[in-house]
Amino acid sequence: MADEGPTQTLDRRKFLTVLGVTGGGAVALSGCSTSKVEKLVPYLVQSEDQVPGVPTWYASTCTECAGGCGVHVKTREGRAIKLEGNPDHPVNRGKLCSRGQASLQGLYNPGRIKSPMLRSGDSFAEISWDDAIARLATEVNKAAGRVAVLSGAGPGTFSDLLADWTSAAGGTMVRWEPIGHEPIRAASRAVFGIDEVPSHNFADARYIVSFGADFLDGWLSPMEDQRGFAASHGFDGDSARFVSFSPRRDLTGLNADEWHAVAPGSEALVALAMANVIGGAGAAGGSLSAYTPEAVAAQAGIPAASIVRVARAFAAARPSLAVAGGAGNQTRGAVELATAVHILNSVAGNVGRTVLFGSGPTLGDGYEGLARLMGAMDANQVGLLLVHDANPVYALPKSAGFAQRLAKVPFKVCTSLYLDETAAACDLLLPNHHALERWDDARPRPGVVGLMQPVMEPVFQTRHTGDVLLQASQKAGGALARFSAPSYETHLKDAWRSRATGDFDTFWIEALARGGIYPDASADGGSAAATASAPAAGTPALTAALPAFDGDGEFVLAPYPHPFLHDGRGSNRPWLLENPDPVTKLTWHSWIELSTATAERLDIRRGEIVRLISPHGELEAPAFPYPGLHDDVIAAPLGFGHTQYGQFAKDRGTNPLDLVGPPGNATFIPYVSTRVRLEKTGRFKELATTEGNPRQLGRGIAEAMPLDAARRGLTVRQAYIEAGHGKHEINTELEMEAIQGWRDETIEARKLGNYATEHPAWGMAIDLSRCTGCSACVTACYAENNIPTVGEDDVIRGREMTWIRIERYWEDPAPAAHGALDEAGGEHAAEGVTHGHPEARFIPMLCQHCENAPCEPVCPVYAAYHTADGLNGQVYNRCVGTRYCSNNCPYKVRYFNWYKYNERSWPEPLHLQLNPDVTVRGRGVMEKCTFCVQRIRGAQHQARVENRALRDGEFTTACAQACPSDAIVFGDMRDPDSRVAQIRSNPRGYHVLEDTNVRPAVTYLAKVLHPAEA
C-alpha cells in the first residue's frame, strides 16, 4: 500500500482502458451466474504504475474546503475508488473528514454536466468544445473590458492565472467563499492590524473557550483543529477543559465539558466580561470596565458566577484558547464578537502561543467584494460574467437579490461541474474537470502548497478551465494573446519552476509524489507553522451590544452550516445525505430545531411540520425539539432546498436562507439577523432518523468516569463504586468461575482443522475521550466496503446499512461528574457541569466480533461463523437470509438487504467508485462490519509474497485510518507489542454489555468527564 510517485504523463494514460477482469464490481451477488460471456479488455499500452488487481496510490490535495488537506487517492484499474489522508501532510496528518472522502462522489456524480452546453431558450443544448471555446472568445471580445469573474476563494496557480486573464481581458475578478469568516479578519485588522484569519493551536491549549466557533463541524481547518482538540481534550494522563458559550449546541458544543446557552448575540459581552475579570493586563483593559459580569450576565441570561469562574480558570490555564465566530452565530455583531475574543486572547496572553498569525488561511475578498460586483451588475457595467467554483444563486440569501442582478448580465459563463442553481441561470456551460481529473495546485496557507494531478481519465467530456482559458485567449487574441502556454499543465509547471531547488524534473516528481511542498509534519500535536508572530493588541473602539435583528417574530432564526453538506455543496452526495447529522441524527431531509422547553410550551411534537415566517419569506419543515438550544432561538441547517444540483439534491427540503434578510452594507453575511414567527400546520412527517432511544437506561453502553478517577487509574467499575453507584451486575463471582471453567473446556473442544493452529486475534480499541462523533469513520466505511445508501424511505424504516454507526446518548449529568463546589456558594453544583443540560455521549458502534458471538450458532448454514483469526465472518454467498443472527445480536450491528440495493444505490457512473476487493451484496443477504477483512487478507497475501510476517500498523481498517481524532486503533491482540494490545490494557477499558459474556474484540476506553473547576 506504499505511495508510488506517478511517473507517466497524461498522454500515456490516455491509452489506458479499464481492465475487465475486476472492473465494475457492481454485479449482483448472484450464486453462480458466470455463464454469460465476459470480455477481457487488456491495456493497449501497459503503464508501469498500473498493475491489475493492485491499487495504485496518487498524492493529491482536497478541494472540498479551504483547509487544503493532503490526500492519497487509491486507484484500481484506472479508477479512483477511495480517498485517504496523506500521512506526511502537516494539515491533516493522514486523516480525512466525511466531506473530503465524499469528493469521490463528486467525481462520479450523476449530476455532472457531461459536455459543454449552450443555452437555447429555457434549456441547454450540447455543443462541441471547439464551438464552446470560440463562443467564449467572441463573447469576451464583445464584452470588451466589461468582463467580470466570480471565483471561489481557493488561492493557487489557477486563481492567479484567472486573475491575470481577467485583468488582461480588462475586467474585474472577485474571490468569494460563502462562509468566509470575514468578521474574524475585520477583527484582526481592528485589534492587531493584520488582515488575516489566524490559525489556532488547539493541541497545546490547556483550557478552551468557544463562543460559537464550530471548529468540530468544519470551521477554519477542520482536520487540523479536530486533531488538535482531540490531542488536548482527549484523556492522556490529563485533559484540557472545554467551555462553550453559544445559543445553539452544535457538534462542537456537544463535546464541551460545560455549555452555557447565552442569548443570541450576547457572546461578545460574555467574552469582554471574561477579559474584564481577568483584568486589564491587555492595553484594552481600561475600556473593559463597562462589561462587568453582573451586567453581562443579565443580558446573556447566564449566572455571573459562571462567567467569573470560567474567566479565572481561563486565565490560570496557560496557554488557553478562546475562539469565536462560526456562521451559526454570525449576527450583525459578529465583528464585535471576534474583536472581543481577540482581546480576551491577548489579555490571557494566548496570541502567538495558541492563536497564530502568519499561518492562517487567506479567504478571498469576502462578501464586500461580491457586493461590489453585484453593484456593478446592477449598474449594467458587466457585459460578461464568468462564474468559477461558486454558486451564489443558492448560497446567498434570496433577499440579497443576486439572481435578479445576474439576469441583467448579457452573457454569463459557468464552469461548474454540476448543473447548480447558478449554472442553470447562465448561458454557456464549460464544465471543468474534477479535482481528481485535473492538474492544479492550492495554497491553503503560507508554507503549504498542495499539488493536484489527474489520477484517472476524465469521466465525462469535460475540460480543464485552465486549458479553456488558454485556448480561448489564443482565439480572442488582443491583450489575451500573451497567454500562450500550450496547456495548463505546462503553465502550472512553469509557475512551479521558481520553487524548484536543483533539477526541476526530480523536484517535480518528488512534489507530485508528496502531493505538494510543505514542512514535514512534526511528531508532536502542534499544528500550524511555528513561524507565527505575537503581535501586540491595539486599542479598538469597543461598542459591543446586543445586535439588532430584522422582523418582529418571537424567535431568532439561526441557520447553521450542516457538518456534511456545509453551505449546500455537499447535498448531491448520497454518502453525506445518508450519514446522519452528528447532532440531530437526521438524514436526507431538512428540519428546524427548537428548544425542548419551547416545544413543550407550544405543544409541538417531533416531526410536526411548522411554518416559519419572516419579513423576507417563509418555509415549512418538520420540527425537531432539541435540548441544546436557547429558548428564543430556532435553528435550521443550511444545505437543503436546492432547486437544481442533480437528482440527489434537487427539491430536497427547504433552505433557511430564504428567510434571512439582506446583508445590507455589512461586509459579511449576517446569517443570524432575522426574527421569525412560527405557525403550526398540524401536519406531520416521519423523521428519517437513525436514533432509537437516546437514553442509556443505565445499561453502561457509553461509559464515562470523572477526571480525577481517570487520573488515579481507576477502572470504570471502581469509579462507579466510588461514586456510590454499585454497577448493575448480573453474573455473581460463582457464575463467573463456572463460566470460566466452561470456557476452558470448550476451548479445548474447538481445536480442530484450522482452529488447531496459532493465528492472530484481530481486535480494536476505541477511546471515547477522543471521539467527537464527527462520523468520518462512517463515510470511510461506506467508501471502503461498498455500502449502499438506502434512501429516505428506508431510513425511516430503520434500514440504513451503516456498518459502523455513531450512537449519541443523552445523559443527565451524573453526580460523579460534578466537581467540588466553588466559592460562589455551590452555584454550579446546582447547574451541573453541562449547566443543567444533558451531557452528550458519542460511541461508535460496530460489529464487536465477539469470541462467543450469539449470532453465529443460530445461523442454519454457517454463513455467520468464527474465523481462526478471531473475526466474526459473514459469508454473503452462503447466507439464505433467515435474519436470526440479527435478532440474536445484542449490539444490533447486522444489516439486511431488504431490496436490490446493489442495483439502485449507485446510478451511473457512481458505480465506478465501488471497491473491487469487496463483494457487492445482493438482495436478501445479511451484511456487517468485517474488520475490513479484505485489507487483512490483502496484507497477508503481500506478506506471503514477500515471505515475511505481518507488521503491526502495516495496515488498518478504513474507520481507524480515517478517524481525525485518532480514537480508533486496530491490530493483533495476541501480539503484546501491538498498539491495540497496549491500549486494551488501559484501566479505562471496558466492553459494552460485558455481562452477556460474549467477549467482544472491541474494547472501549471510557470517556473522561472534566469537572467544573473549584
Place this chain on the structure above:
Amino acid sequence: MTRRLALFVGGAAVAGIAGVMAFGAPSRAQQAGPAVADSIASTYLAASDTADLRGPRQPIFFRHDLHAGQFKMQCQYCHYSVNVSPEPGIPSVETCMGCHAIVAGSDSGGRAEIRKLRQAWSEKKPIEWVRVHFLPRHVHFPHQVHVGAMGPNACATCHGDVSRMPQVFKVNNVNNMGWCISCHVERQVTRDCTACHY
C-alpha cells in the same frame, strides 16, 4: 389380495434405499479431466479451423500451443502480474507488438492473425478476448499466493496444459467451489470461508 399394498410397500422401500444411498455416497466434486483433449502435432492451423477446436473462439486465433509450447515462452512473460497480484494480467497489445512488430508469421494462417493484431495496434483499439476461466464475483482468488505456494507448474493445476492447446478451453470446472476445496483438503491448507469470500 393385497397387491396394491405390495406396490405401496415397494415404493416406500425403493425410496428408502435411494435415500440411504444418497447419504452413504456423497458425490465429490468431479476431478480434473484429461489435461488436453485435442492437442495438434502440426503447427499448421488456420483461423477457419478454430471452430472445430474446443474452447471459445477468440477475436484473434492466438496459439498458446505455439507460444507456450513450441517457443517455450514463460507464462509470466505475458501474464505479467501473476506473481505480484491477485490478477494474472492480460498482455497489453504493446507486449504482443514487442515481437510482432518484427515477427510476421510463418504460414498464411498465422500471418492473417498477426495482421489483425497490427491493425488493432495502429487503430489504438484493445483486443477484446473472450474470457475462458472466471469465478463468481463473490470469490477472491489471489493468483500471486497460489503461484508462490505451488511452484513451477502451478498454472497447469487449474488451467491444464495450456502449452498443448491451440485454443484455450476450460479443462477444470474451476468456478465450482468443490474444485477449490478438494485441492485445499488434499494439501491440508486453510478451508476458512473468508480466505476467498469477502
Place this chain on the structure above:
Amino acid sequence: MTTSAPELPDFAPKLRLTQSHADVTRDVVATLQTPSRGYYMLLFGAVALFLVGLLTFLVLVKDGLGHAGYNPPVMWSVYITTFVFWVGIGHAGTLISAILFLFRSPWRTAVYRATEAMTVFAVMTAGLFPIIHIGRQWIFYWLLPYPNARYLWPNFKSPLIWDVFAISTYLTVSTLFLIFGLIPDVAAVRDRVKGWRKFIYGQLSLGWQGTDTQWRHYSRAYLYMAALATPLVLSVHSVVSWDFASSIVPGWHGTIFAPYFVAGAIYSGIGMVLTLLIPLRKALRIEHMITDYHFDNLSKLTLLTGTILFYAYAMEYFVAWYSGNTFEQTTFFRRAFGPMWWAGWTMIICNAFVSQLLWFRKIRTNLTSLFVISIFINIGMWFERYVIIVSSLSNDYVPWAWDNMNPTWADWGILAGSFGWFGMYFLLFARTFPIVAIQEIKEMIPMPRRRAGGGHH
C-alpha cells in the same frame, strides 16, 4: 332363531350411539355426496385468498422482503408469527388422535379424523413460512443436509435446523397417521360407490379387505404410531419454542417456553377445532355423531390449557421482576405499557381471561357462545406470537437501536394466503374422505347377537 338388541356401553347415551353399523356406514358415506352451493362458495373464497397470498409471494421474490413491514431491529414479524400460529394449530389434532387414543377416551372417535386432517393441513401451511420469510427463497434447500459439491453441511447447532427436522418429521408422521387411519374407511367407501370413483377409492384403499391378518397387524401398528406421535407432538412445539428460548433476546430467553408453547399450541389448536367443527357438523348433517358431549369435552381441554397459559403469562412477568434483570424488566414493561400495549392486552384478554368463561357449563354447551370464544382464541393466539416476537425484538439490549414496526400489505397478503391455502385443503378433504372414522365408531357399537347378553366385556 331370535335376534336380541345389542347391549350398549355406558357412555353410549352421551354419544347417542343408537345406530346400527349399517346406519353408520350410510350416514358417513352420505357426507361424500355432491356438495351444496355454499360449499363451492367457501371453496372459491379459499382459493381466492390463496391466490392473493401467491401473488404477494411472487412480488417478494421479485423485489425482496422490503415490501413487508420489517423495521430493524424487528427482523422477524408477521411471517414467523403466522408460522408458529399454524404449527400450534396442528397440535390439537395429534393430541386428540394420538394421546386421547392412548387414554382410550371414547369421545375422541367421532372428531379425531377431522382434527387430524386439520393437523396435516395446518402443518403443511406452516411448512411454507420458513421458505417465504427468508431473504433468498430460491435456496431454502441449503437448510437440508444433502451431499453437495461445496462439501458443506448445515449447522445442527442452529434451532432453525432443529425446526427443519421437527416440522418435516411432524408433517410426515401425522400425514402417515392420517392416511393409515383412513385405509379401512376408504375401503368401506370403495364398496359403496360405483364407476370411476370405485376405481379411485379402490386404489387408495391399498387392497384393504379387513381380513383378520390385516386387522391383527393394523391395530398393533396403529397403537405404536400413536405411541410415537405422542412424544412427537409434545416435542415439535418445544423445538419451535427453542427458536426463541435458545436466543439471548430478552423476552425470548426463558426456560418456561417449551411447556408454555405446547400448552398454547394445544389451546389454539382446539380453538381452531371448535371453529371448524361447529359449522361442519351442521353442513354434513352429522349432529348425531358429533354431539354436545364432544364439545363439552373439547371445552374442558380448552379451559385446562387456557389456564396453563394464564399461569405462564403471570410467571413470565414474575420472573422478569424477580430476576432483577433490567433488560427483561424493560421488555416486559414495554410489552404491557409500551407502544405495542394494545397487542399485549389483546393477547392476555383473549387467552387468559376469555378461556376462563368456560368454567360455566352453560357456555360450554352453547355452541354459539363456544364458536365466538373459539374465534377469540384464534385471534388471541396469533397475537400472542406477534407480541412475543415483535415486542421483544423492538427493544432489546442497545437502546439506540430500538424501533417499532407496522405490518404492510405484504404481511397481510401472506397471512390471508395462508388461511386460503389451509381452507382449500380442508374443504376438499371434507368432501373426498370420511370426515368421521367409520371403523372406530363401529368398534364402539356392539354387533347384534343371537343370544342376549354374553358380551365379552
Place this chain on the structure above:
Amino acid sequence: MRLPIPKRKTVPGVLASFEHIDAATDAIRDLRARGHRDLTVYVSHPNHEIEDAMGHSSSPVRLFTLIGGLTGCAAGFGMTIWMSRDWPVLVGGKPIASIPPYVVIAFELTILIGALSTLFAVALLSLLKAGRKIAYDPRFSDDRIGVFVAARAGDAGALEQSLRAAGAVEVTRAA
C-alpha cells in the same frame, strides 16, 4: 415396477357371511376345533371377539418399531457429529461437535424412522398372504362378518352344511 408377488391363483373354498358376532365366533371356534387351519375372517372394524376366536398371537410389528427407532437415534447422532467434524466450523465459541443440540435431531429421527418402519412392517407382514385370491363380499366392510374356509371340492358340501347350522345367513362356494 415388478414386485416379487407370486402369481395369484384363486383358492377353492366356502365363504360364509354372518350378521351376529357370537354366531361368527362360535363358527370360527368350531371350524378350528375340526382342524381347519386355513381360515380368513372379514370384519369391518377391529374386533376383539374375533381375534380371540382366531387365537392369533400378538403381531410382530413392535419389533420393527423398536429397531427403526434405535436406528433413527443412532443415525441422528452419527450424522450430526460426523458432519460437523467433516468441515470444522467454530460458532459462538461452542465445541465443534456439541452433543446437547444434536439430541434434538437424534430424537426427531428416532420418531421418523420408527414410524416409517412400523408402517413398513404392516405392509410387509400383510404381503405374506398376498399371494392368493380369496373370495370377498363388499358387505363385509359394512355390517357383515365373513368367514372363508379353504376346502377341496369334496369337503365343500359338508362345510356349507355346518356353517349354515352355525348361523351363517349366506353361504357361497368359491372354486
